[in-house]
Amino acid sequence: MKPKKRIALMIVLIIIAVMMSLPFFWMLITSIKPDTELFSWPPSFIPKNITLEHYAEVFHTKDFGRYFANSLIVACLSVVINLFFCSLAGYAFARLDFKGKNFAFIVLLSTMMIPIQVTLIPTFILVKSFPLAGGNNIFGQGGIGFLNSYFGLAVPHIMSVFGVFIMRQFYMQFPKELSEAARIDGANEIRIFTKIFLPLGKPALSTLAIFSFTQAWDDFLWPLIVTSENSMRTLQLGLEVFKSRSSADWGPLMACTSLAIVPVLIIFTVLQKYFTDTALTSGIK
């Protein structure tokens, strides 16, 4: 590339970068400005005084830790169950033959098109009147079922069809001979999966981990309807609660928001080297 063109490209890239990161910059700046500076005009882009008082305030709010832990529990639960069952199913769809396989796969895939609002109310009723849970009788009456429980919070996320899809796309790329050689050597099917394909699946599993973590961490609508107790709220709900409780108290709000981004940022940075490739190949094909 010619140097002139390269400089022009760099300038455009930087302009877009500034626009994309301005909201993050503003969030961070706000979270470390003292209130006197925060509510002054014109706003300062480089804070004159730096304070951590907003973060301290957030941590001193008893509920924050609870919300954060709840979100973490739900997200981790979702990751573990997804990794386990989606890798099994994805592997079977990619590499094991049986009658009706394609039909079963199409049935699964077609559910990805359904808007969440369609299944929302029945799923809520199902979770609320689950037989023998949360004080319910065998007909699912009388109690609260899995409302206000970690299982209830995690249940819409635990086995994603998209996860099966990612794993299938990934396992399709290996030659048939790989499984056949193992079979000839007398390895049984479970062994072939656990000893050969599970270790090979690391990139796809990392992608799946990122997806299921962010999805569960991100969710707002479902926690909003299945939790009524404050102690079971997730962080995203908590943010909304903080907002309505302390309207326009932007310092602590932005501190809280920054903290809500940290876990996904960590997961993403740790696992991202695998992420792009798998996400892309499974996204298009």
Next chain:
Amino acid sequence: MKNQTRKNGQLSSMKKKIAFTAVIFIAPVFIYTVIFRIAPIFFSLILSFTRYDGFNAPVFNGMQNYKALMFSGEFWNSVIRTLEFSVLVLPLNMLISLIMAVLINNRIRGIGFFRALYYLPVITPLVAASMIWMWLYDPQYGVFNFFLSLFSLPPVNFLSNTSTALASVAVMRIWRGVGWNMMIYLAGLQGISAYLYEAAKLDGAGTFKQFTKITWPLLRPVHLYVLIVGLISTLQSFTEMYVMTGGGPLQSTTTVGMLIYTSAFDYMDMGYACSMSFALGIIIMVLSVISFTWKKERTEVLE
């Protein structure tokens, strides 16, 4: 001969074993999907013909919910708002993400940094993103109004003005979504063979012509993918409206998703909400099919 049948027998028993394993591996996900994704559709369809408050047993009331829907100004307003939101978000989102992908597709130092930075909003939780933008839009101390004041323009009440609220939410949504589509476009760009560009260069085609004659048409399947996925997700919008505007002012940001939520969980009118969710499902399906066939025709004509 005997040996042969034994071999066949072994082979078929092996096939059986494989099929058995496959069924065991798939069963949990399949059963889960049937219970939590497929059965609810039918359940919801049945509920949509009833009056149901979530506590007492549902009462069958025929087509009443759908009739009420047809004549509800509130519902049609929400449909229009939802479509408007998609129209505000999608074309700009696609254009910007394609430009970003073309820029990112250059091999220069530090490109990985830019790619990660452009992707950052995608992994930001939607509630967090909505919060940040509410603060940016703040009528008194918001940074956008500061920028306006630099050009001596009067402050705008972005989120509490009926003419700007929906567009303001849409801008946040575009910011959060372009990184994802950029990645999809990038994969599409990298799938285009370099030979095509070299051949075009030999024929004397400039950068612009290369883009319009090679890149753009060959990206057609990607456009389609991005468009349909975008349609499905924007038509379901709920969270950003709930957090940023609460559906207001004057219902100007009340999407169908918002209305379903308030009907079902504020007014406990779950049967009616189910009928609305079916209407939404049909709208999404029809629009996806339309965009699918439209693109197909265009491709055929070109080829």
